[in-house]
Amino acid sequence: MGVADNLRDPVKQESKPRAWKSLGLSVGLHVILLGLFFVGWHWTTPTPEKEPNFITARLVQEQRLPTAPHPVKQEAQAATPPAPKAKPKPEPKKPPEPTPQQKALAEKKAAEEAARQKAIALQQAKEKKAEEEKRKQDAERKKREEAKRKAEAAEKQRLAEARKKKEEEEKRQEEAKRKEQEQRLQNLVQQAQEAQKKRQAEEALKAEQERQRAAAAKAQQARALTERDKYILLIKQRVTDHWFRPPSTDSNLSTVVTIRLLPTGELISATIKDSSGNAAFDNSVLSAIRSISRFPVPDDPTVFNEYFRQLSFQFSPQGSPQ
Amino acid sequence: MIAGLMMRIIRFLVVLCSFSLLAQSARAELLIHITKAASDAIPIAIVPFASPNGTGPNEDLTQIVRDDLDMSGNFKSLDPSRMLSLPSQGSQVYYRDWRLLGQRYLVIGQIQRGATDQNYHVQYELFDVTQQKQMLKSNLTTTANNLRSLAHVISDQVYKAITGVRGAFSTRLAFVTLDKEGGKSVYRLQVSDVDGQRAQVLLKSTQPILSPDWSPDAKKLAYVSFETGQPAIYIQDIATGKRQKLTDFQGLNSAPAWSPDGKDMLMTLSKDGNAEIYEMDLANRQLTRLTHHWAIDTEANWAPDGRQIVFTSDRSGGPQIYQMDLRTQDAKRLTFGGPYNASPRYSPDGKYIYYVHRDGGNFNIAKMNLSTGEQTILTHTDLDDSPSVAPNGRMLIYCTHQGTKSVLSVISVDGGSKYFLPAKFGDVREPAWSPFGS
Amino acid sequence: MIDSVKQKAVVLILSMAVMAGCSSTATQPGQGSSEVAPTDQNGGAQVYSGNGAGGVSSSTSTEGQSAQQQQTKQQQEAALRQVRTFYFDFDTAEIKPEARDALMAHAAYLAANPSAKVQLQGYTDERGSKEYNLALGERRGNAVKQFLVLNGASADQISVISYGEENPADPGHNEAAWAKNRRVVLIYK
The missing domain is CATH 3.40.50.10070 (TolB, N-terminal domain)
Structure with missing residues (x-):
């Protein structure tokens, strides 16, 4: 190949006719190379690889040609498909020539004989014919039967195949059906999910609208309740500022204290409604409440009366001090 | 006819509803939640x-x-x-x-x-x-x-x-001071009131004195002294000054820790090759080895119930705190935050441990909630060590630095305040807060 | 001869193990003289890299050294023995590569003078737990002891005591001071 490559470059530089020539040369070279390649391949084929061929040949020869003297030749035969050989036709037997003396008698005899023979022959022929007929019939019958059987077998096979095909078809159909069903089910589920999603989205939207409505309402309410909320915050801050927690590792303590106030914000009473069980803690709560000289309360008597005349605090020590 | 009845029913329902609404609004009393305090002081x-x-x-x-x-x-x-x-x-x-x-x-x-x-x-x-x-x-x-x-x-x-909590102001502190006198180091083991006053020297030595630990009755101190040139654990009666040498094995004799019942003492010895924790029966001085590890195992501290101990080990590569059940001797690692956790001390209720925690370059005192594993860093200076908890569990003393001197500082266990003990000495270290005693 | 080289090789490999991951310092062939340490260094460097052959040739060259060279060598060793303090990184007991030559010289001296005794004082910086630091100081002392023993000193010539963070070489509270305080000090008794 390398040689060809080397040759190709000069070819390109040459004029066309020469190029053709060169191409021919190149092709020829390639052919030679290819030939060499195959020869080479044959040469280099390791000998042991031949053995299987040899064995095959012998087997063939034993079966068909018991006395073949040259296995190698047979190899060639075996290797090439055996040519279709015309069968030698059997030569017709000639009847013996009769003598002249005997001719009359013979002729008579012969005639008789011939007649007999003829009869016999006729008979025989008849028989033969009959036999042949029978054989023919038999053969025909056989053939018919064979054909029938074959036809039957074919039919059977056809049927079997058809059945099989049918079964497969059915199976396929079933499968398809099942798949379809599954798909349908899945679709249903998906639809349901989508529906649910949609519903949820709708609900969310609804909820959002509701929330907005509620928020709006709340805002409105808050505007109305501003007074109350403002004072809740003020009171919470005031109490927080006055609470000193006693040291305690127990953060689960909780005390609820209820207070009553005068409209001026002054404390009327403070009572522990729900004790923490820890006297120091309860005391810190009461102390915080009572240390506030005046609670911030709204001036609006209706708001005061509704929310601030009496209110409660829940003290729990979670969280760090402010 | 029917419409009239319907109207009447509706009217009745409306009235009922408004009545119950009224009742509800009448019951709704303001409840204000207070979760924050102005201060804990x-x-x-x-x-x-x-x-x-x-x-x-x-x-x-x-x-x-x-x-x-x-x-x-x-x-x-x-x-x-x-x-x-x-x-x-x-x-x-x-x-x-x-x-x-x-x-x-x-x-x-x-x-x-x-x-x-x-x-x-x-x-x-x-x-x-x-x-x-x-x-x-x-x-x-x-x-x-x-x-x-x-x-x-x-x-x-x-x-x-x-x-509502018992005060711990009548308890005492033990600590070691270090002064330079004529170019020489002078160590003094002292006990004082919790405010550092009325200090009384129990031992003076030019060699290091370390690790004072109170007996549960607050009458004796165990400590390590290098006075012989080798470390040895001593027990000294505070009132009489009488003392006895408990151990002077080859190698380390350190970290004595009295059991809650006063009958046993945990200590760190390296007589078997490296630092291991041993329990000594003080009645017969029989030793039981509690740790068996090539790593350093030291500074054990008893849980208040006496069933468990915590200690420091570097078996994971750096010092970390482990808890050991004394019956099974199984050790379980407690600290996982940071490369350095050491010197564990139980709170008197056994619910917390206080220890030295390295946070970045700083060594601080931290506490861990043993039931949740939650860690809180209590100090925010840079060279804090030797935490010791007051017997009421509300205060903690530790060693820190002020300028070039080491001083003792007391904080609330909530990490709130900080109080420096008046430093009348050169360096003060190794604080040990006494039990209530009898 | 070869046996002794082998022994030395084993000793050296073990001492390398003690150094736990420290890279070996370059050895100077001219140093190889009398008995233990320097020969070890030469032989060891070669043994460590392959077989003992190099160690043999190194030892052979040692025999051919002049008395003057020997004297120089002894002076060098004596100078190395003036190094008595060996430093460590935070929370470790790993002997640093730069400590090796001096420790070799001390090991050689102890091997040559069986009656000599040393105390190894282990120290740490002031940070962290005092108790843990006591144990860490001991671990440092033991690491140095092991190194000396593997290089010819006898275990009963060496005692170890840990002072933990006590007796700092530098009383400062900064990294420069701490680096000076994380140390083992070797004291001839």
């Missing part, structure tokens, strides 16, 4: 005790009480110079004055020396300013040289009355 005014007949001591006892309560981090005492009046008996108390000063509690009292017994007699009262009531009235008597003890008793009583 309660304002308290301790008025200097009067001495009606002029026989009171020169020392102001009430300043001792103020320092005690301030040190706890749970109180903030009012400077006497800001007081509007100096009442000494209940009839002289005007609550409004103290309320104006933002005070919650008020302590007033009198002190005088007995004409016959030469003892000091104190009568004092504690008032709740906001609730305008007397909470406590107490009479105390003591000898002249025990006035400080009397002051600490007042602190304990006031603390308990207000917080």
